[in-house]
Amino acid sequence: MSTDNGHDLLPTAEWPLMVDLYELAMAQAYWAAQHDQVAVFSLFYRKQPPHRNYMLACGQQSVCRVIRDLHFTPAQIERLRQLEMFKPDFLAWLAEFRFSGDVRCLPEGTPVFAQEPFLEVEAPVIEAQLLESLVMNYVHLETLLASKAARIVQAAGERPVIDFGMRRMHGLDAAYRGVRAYKIAGLAGTSHILAGQDFGLPVRGTMAHSFIQSHDDELAAFQTYVRLYPGTTLLVDTYNTREAVDRIIQWLSTDPEAHISGIRLDSGDMAEQARYCRQRLDDAGFEHIRILASGGLDEYAIHAMNESGAPIDGFGVGTALGAASDSPTLDLAYKLTEYDGQPRMKNSPGKQSFPGAKQVFRQQDGSGQYAGDTIAGREEACDGTPLLIPTLRAGKLVPGAIASLDDSRRYCHEALHRLPEALLSLKDGGDYPVTISDHLQELQQATLMSLTGSSHSDP
Amino acid sequence: MSTDNGHDLLPTAEWPLMVDLYELAMAQAYWAAQHDQVAVFSLFYRKQPPHRNYMLACGQQSVCRVIRDLHFTPAQIERLRQLEMFKPDFLAWLAEFRFSGDVRCLPEGTPVFAQEPFLEVEAPVIEAQLLESLVMNYVHLETLLASKAARIVQAAGERPVIDFGMRRMHGLDAAYRGVRAYKIAGLAGTSHILAGQDFGLPVRGTMAHSFIQSHDDELAAFQTYVRLYPGTTLLVDTYNTREAVDRIIQWLSTDPEAHISGIRLDSGDMAEQARYCRQRLDDAGFEHIRILASGGLDEYAIHAMNESGAPIDGFGVGTALGAASDSPTLDLAYKLTEYDGQPRMKNSPGKQSFPGAKQVFRQQDGSGQYAGDTIAGREEACDGTPLLIPTLRAGKLVPGAIASLDDSRRYCHEALHRLPEALLSLKDGGDYPVTISDHLQELQQATLMSLTGSSHSDP
Numbered sequence: 001m002s003t004d005n006g007h008d009l010l011p012t013a014e015w016p017l018m019v020d021l022y023e024l025a026m027a028q029a030y031w032a033a034q035h036d037q038v039a040v041f042s043l044f045y046r047k048q049p050p051h052r053n054y055m056l057a058c059g060q061q062s063v064c065r066v067i068r069d070l071h072f073t074p075a076q077i078e079r080l081r082q083l084e085m086f087k088p089d090f091l092a093w094l095a096e097f098r099f100s101g102d103v104r105c106l107p108e109g110t111p112v113f114a115q116e117p118f119l120e121v122e123a124p125v126i127e128a129q130l131l132e133s134l135v136m137n138y139v140h141l142e143t144l145l146a147s148k149a150a151r152i153v154q155a156a157g158e159r160p161v162i163d164f165g166m167r168r169m170h171g172l173d174a175a176y177r178g179v180r181a182y183k184i185a186g187l188a189g190t191s192h193i194l195a196g197q198d199f200g201l202p203v204r205g206t207m208a209h210s211f212i213q214s215h216d217d218e219l220a221a222f223q224t225y226v227r228l229y230p231g232t233t234l235l236v237d238t239y240n241t242r243e244a245v246d247r248i249i250q251w252l253s254t255d256p257e258a259h260i261s262g263i264r265l266d267s268g269d270m271a272e273q274a275r276y277c278r279q280r281l282d283d284a285g286f287e288h289i290r291i292l293a294s295g296g297l298d299e300y301a302i303h304a305m306n307e308s309g310a311p312i313d314g315f316g317v318g319t320a321l322g323a324a325s326d327s328p329t330l331d332l333a334y335k336l337t338e339y340d341g342q343p344r345m346k347n348s349p350g351k352q353s354f355p356g357a358k359q360v361f362r363q364q365d366g367s368g369q370y371a372g373d374t375i376a377g378r379e380e381a382c383d384g385t386p387l388l389i390p391t392l393r394a395g396k397l398v399p400g401a402i403a404s405l406d407d408s409r410r411y412c413h414e415a416l417h418r419l420p421e422a423l424l425s426l427k428d429g430g431d432y433p434v435t436i437s438d439h440l441q442e443l444q445q446a447t448l449m450s451l452t453g454s455s456h457s458d459p
Numbered sequence: 460m461s462t463d464n465g466h467d468l469l470p471t472a473e474w475p476l477m478v479d480l481y482e483l484a485m486a487q488a489y490w491a492a493q494h495d496q497v498a499v500f501s502l503f504y505r506k507q508p509p510h511r512n513y514m515l516a517c518g519q520q521s522v523c524r525v526i527r528d529l530h531f532t533p534a535q536i537e538r539l540r541q542l543e544m545f546k547p548d549f550l551a552w553l554a555e556f557r558f559s560g561d562v563r564c565l566p567e568g569t570p571v572f573a574q575e576p577f578l579e580v581e582a583p584v585i586e587a588q589l590l591e592s593l594v595m596n597y598v599h600l601e602t603l604l605a606s607k608a609a610r611i612v613q614a615a616g617e618r619p620v621i622d623f624g625m626r627r628m629h630g631l632d633a634a635y636r637g638v639r640a641y642k643i644a645g646l647a648g649t650s651h652i653l654a655g656q657d658f659g660l661p662v663r664g665t666m667a668h669s670f671i672q673s674h675d676d677e678l679a680a681f682q683t684y685v686r687l688y689p690g691t692t693l694l695v696d697t698y699n700t701r702e703a704v705d706r707i708i709q710w711l712s713t714d715p716e717a718h719i720s721g722i723r724l725d726s727g728d729m730a731e732q733a734r735y736c737r738q739r740l741d742d743a744g745f746e747h748i749r750i751l752a753s754g755g756l757d758e759y760a761i762h763a764m765n766e767s768g769a770p771i772d773g774f775g776v777g778t779a780l781g782a783a784s785d786s787p788t789l790d791l792a793y794k795l796t797e798y799d800g801q802p803r804m805k806n807s808p809g810k811q812s813f814p815g816a817k818q819v820f821r822q823q824d825g826s827g828q829y830a831g832d833t834i835a836g837r838e839e840a841c842d843g844t845p846l847l848i849p850t851l852r853a854g855k856l857v858p859g860a861i862a863s864l865d866d867s868r869r870y871c872h873e874a875l876h877r878l879p880e881a882l883l884s885l886k887d888g889g890d891y892p893v894t895i896s897d898h899l900q901e902l903q904q905a906t907l908m909s910l911t912g913s914s915h916s917d918p
Contacts (some may be wrong), residue, residue, distance in 0.1 A: 003522060004862065004863055004867075005657070006635075006638075006639055006654070006657035006864075007635075007657060008521045008522075008525050009471045009474055009525065010469055010471055010631060010632045010635055010636070011471070011635075011653070011657075012468045012470070012471045014653050016823055017652050017653035018631055018635065018653050018654075019626070019651075019652055019653075020623070020626070020632065020650040020651065021650050021651075021652055021655075021662050021664030022650065022664035022665055022667060023664075023667075024664075025654070025665075025666070025688065026663050026666055026667060026669075026670045028649075028687065029670065029683055029687050029688075030665075030670075032512075032686075032687050033683050035674070035683070036672075039673060040668075041669070045662070059723060061463060062467045063467075063754055065467045066468065067468050079652075079653075080652070081654070082656070083656075083662060085688070095692060114561070115581050124671075125659055125673050126868045129667070129669060129670075132626070132667070133625045133626045136627065137625060137626055137627075137628065137630065137631060137634060140626065140627050141629050141630045142730060144629070152795065164479070166477070166478075166479055166592045166596065167479070167591070167595035167596055167598075167599065167601050167764075167790065167793075168633075168788050168789070169596065169598065169629065169872055170478055170598060170599075170600050170603070170628065170629030170630065170633040170782070170787075171600045171629065171630055171632030171633040172632045172634065172638060173629075173630030173631045173632035173633065174468045174629040174630040174633060175477065175596060175846050176465075176469055176470075176477065176630075177469070178465075180463075180465055183501065191479040191481065192477065192478075192479065192480075192540070193476050193477075193478055193480055193538075193539070194470070194473050194476035194477050194478075194538075195477075196480075197476075197538060197541070197542075197582045198464070198465035198470075199465040200464075203485050204480060204482055205480030205481035205482075205544060206484075207481055207484065207485055208481060208482075208485060208486075209794070209795070209805050209807070210485075210493035210498075210584075210588060210794065210795035211485045211488065211489075211588075213795045213798065213803040213804070213805065214489075214493070214494065214584050214795060214798040214803065216499060222490075224488055224492050228487065228488050228491050229484065229488075229544070237807045237808075238805055238806070239805075239807075239910050240530055240804045240806065260703075266807065267581055267810050268807065268808035268809070269809035270613050278688070286816045301847070319788045319790070320788075321787075323629070323782075323787045325787055325788055326783045327784075328629075328784055329627050329781075329782045329789040330627070331777075331778070332627065333666070334626075335669065336668070336673055339672065339673045340593075342670040342853045344669075344673065345672070345699055346668050346672065346698075347697070347698045347699070347727035348668070348696045348698075348724050348725065348727065349727035349728075350698065350726060350727070351694075351726050355906060357482075382704065387496075402463060403463065404463055405463045405465075408463075416864070
């Protein structure tokens with residue numbers, strides 16, 4: 001009988017074993033057959049997911065550093081041996097493994113569209129294949145969350161959005177690395193202490209209902225909090241929002257020592273409550289007290305509140321952001337596109353892709369707006385700015401290739417402003433032209449022809 | 460300018476700082492005011508999420524061990540000091556903090572319904588409050604994934620389901636702890652090496668399209684793999700499934716050394732392809748070769764394939780399982796229900812709850828089927844089996860309270876069989892009677908009355 005002897009906390013030191021078995025099984029097969037020419041793998045998604053007019057590419061920089069450090073310790077080699085499918089010589093090879101290839105990436109914060117590579121790995125096939133699950137897991141998570149965050153920031157306009165999501169995100173890793181994505185996508189703060197400190201996003205927090213409820217008297221709870229945290233934000237919906245606000249106004253009006261900077265609404269019709277509270281606060285001379293809203297918010301709710309002119313000054317957003325609830329996965333694929341200099345592609349129904357190493361060129365119009373992209377072969381010269389940038393070369397980080405998060409945030413902010421207006425709308429659709437170069441289309445046709453040619457159709 | 464200096468891998472050693480700021484802010488306020496009587500917090504969800512007739516409670520055991528170990532190192536105290544909101548005396552208190560309270564939990568694998576506590580924490584309010592985000596994050600993740608997994612296992616009937624989800628799960632923590640939830644919920648295996656080994660779920664894997672594509676010839680790729688892994692499963696849809704299967708049959712028929720145990724379909728109309736492949740394999744005398752399906756599967760697709768009588772022997776499931784895509788969050792709440800022996804509740808619109816420490820009683824009919832639950836006060840005597848079980852007492856694990864994962868898996872399997880048939884259907888709905896005891900209803904009314912009484916409604 002097995003006990004419950006897995007780790008309760010992610011055993012981070014063991015991350016090289018966080019890999020799908022088939023990657024190591026294939027690695028051994030490549031190794032055994034000495035089938036190890038250089039391959040190009042491309043990470044992309046096939047079609048735009050629901051409710052997303054673009055995705056914000058994120059996580060490439062994180063995973064490049066992880067790839068740089070990938071190696072197996074003797075204890076990890078021993079764990080693999082216990083699977084009883086790996087030969088001692090292969091495990092000896094694996095014990096010496098270090099990634100020796102190149103990776104070219106989109107800068108983090110780049111708006112990206114279907115079929116465009118987030119990154120391309122060029123390395124001996126055994127090495128490139130080994131990275132599959134890791135690369136996908138990193139880029140999938142950060143891209144999902146950054147893309148959702150960008151929509152919420154867009155809906156909030158000039159008003160700050162704070163991440164309250166830790167509790168309902170999918171594990172501690174998502175809650176931590178999510179904050180990195182939010183930093184790039186433009187959130188104003190997070191409630192997550194460690195992640196906020198590590199990724200340079202202001203750490204924010206107010207109070208929970210339980211704090212109020214544990215006191216016999218709501219006002220006494222407020223007073224305790226304000227004494228300790230002058231200028232804090234008070235949560236006013238525990239029992240009755242209007243009464244709470246009236247009580248706060250009466251108190252502040254008679255106690256010149258007391259001051260707060262905000263109140264937080266967390267339930268009910270927040271636009272209507274905000275209007276009431278704003279009026280009451282203004283009438284009493286507390287124009288400087290800000291009204292924050294939280295509780296089940298997403299970009300649609302925020303947009304609706306803003307449209308209605310609700311006097312809300314900032315938003316705390318958790319669940320819908322933290323799980324990207326309306327589009328919680330992306331059909332990211334990590335696909336072989338070239339082997340030993342020859343273009344490769346699948347021909348599975350619905351899963352055709354474009355062969356060969358690629359580059360993405362982004363064109364701008366005269367006013368600096370993005371006008372369209374061309375996906376081309378890596379060696380083609382096309383109009384526009386080439387987006388894929390060398391990040392790892394021969395297994396080492398390319399000097400200067402790692403951007404600061406502040407720079408990525410600025411780049412992302414600017415890039416979003418260059419997108420066609422319709423793409424930034426919460427409505428689905430918006431037309432962004434992505435062209436496949438003639439060369440790539442011809443290569444696809446030629447590769448298809450070769451697949452249906454002799455070596456594959458002979459029985 | 461901040462560099463990108465957060466950790467690429469979750470800094471697990473720093474987990475005590477993976478906490479929402481307000482929890483520590485409230486802790487200091489409780490501490491400063493010496494407001495620290497015993498509180499009861501209850502973890503539950505308010506209403507059944509879409510497409511879930513029950514949830515499978517999971518993660519309680521994991522988080523109880525994490526709570527037991529919760530403490531702040533000197534370096535972590537220093538990190539908190541840098542936030543410039545905590546007083547030296549409070550930080551000195553925090554440096555000595557260890558959880559001293561009690562936690563009662565549902566056994567993992569228990570089917571649970573709206574309003575029923577997954578766990579209750581009873582401790583000085585400062586301690587109980589500190590656990591909020593951690594408890595929610597753990598139980599939310601494992602419960603979401605176990606609940607989705609149970610539906611997929613149910614749809615697959617006797618056929619094994621293998622987790623292929625790591626690549627599209629939300630971070631490495633979700634991919635790892637997900638396997639724990641899958642173990643309890645009844646999956647047959649996982650592709651995740653580390654998690655499979657740690658949680659005692661068989662590690663499984665086949666091959667990727669890229670392995671085939673990197674060879675000039677599909678059959679040569681198959682032969683290389685089978686030479687190394689006799690009895691393996693071959694992926695047959697890279698170019699043309701029917702041709703691949705015909706080629707395999709011709710090869711196996713002429714090479715008595717070669718054998719495989721399965722083929723895997725990963726695209727297209729899998730039911731139709733499976734019928735073709737089954738017929739061809741059977742005609743050639745390969746009745747023992749199993750047909751596995753993967754690629755975008757969920758419980759609905761699996762149910763439809765089974766209904767159509769498709770001769771598929773097992774399923775690999777990734778994305779839909781790994782993100783619980785159709786219901787990726789649960790409105791879990793961690794709420795104060797009692798303070799200093801007095802019942803407490805919120806009165807926010809749409810967020811009323813039941814006050815007081817609780818117990819859940821589950822009744823069975825004569826045949827052992829679950830007939831209904833009663834949510835009652837902790838001290839009430841009701842019909843049925845009390846489900847909440849002491850797991851931590853005075854901060855220590857109660858001897859015998861931690862079940863093995865094999866035991867939890869068996870308990871879960873049996874519990875699902877005891878649920879009314881309609882709840883196990885993929886159709887929404889199914890009527891499971893959950894009653895609130897008279898005592899609890901009266902307590903709610905009395906508590907409501909007190910909230911609208913003098914201390915709260917006087918302005």
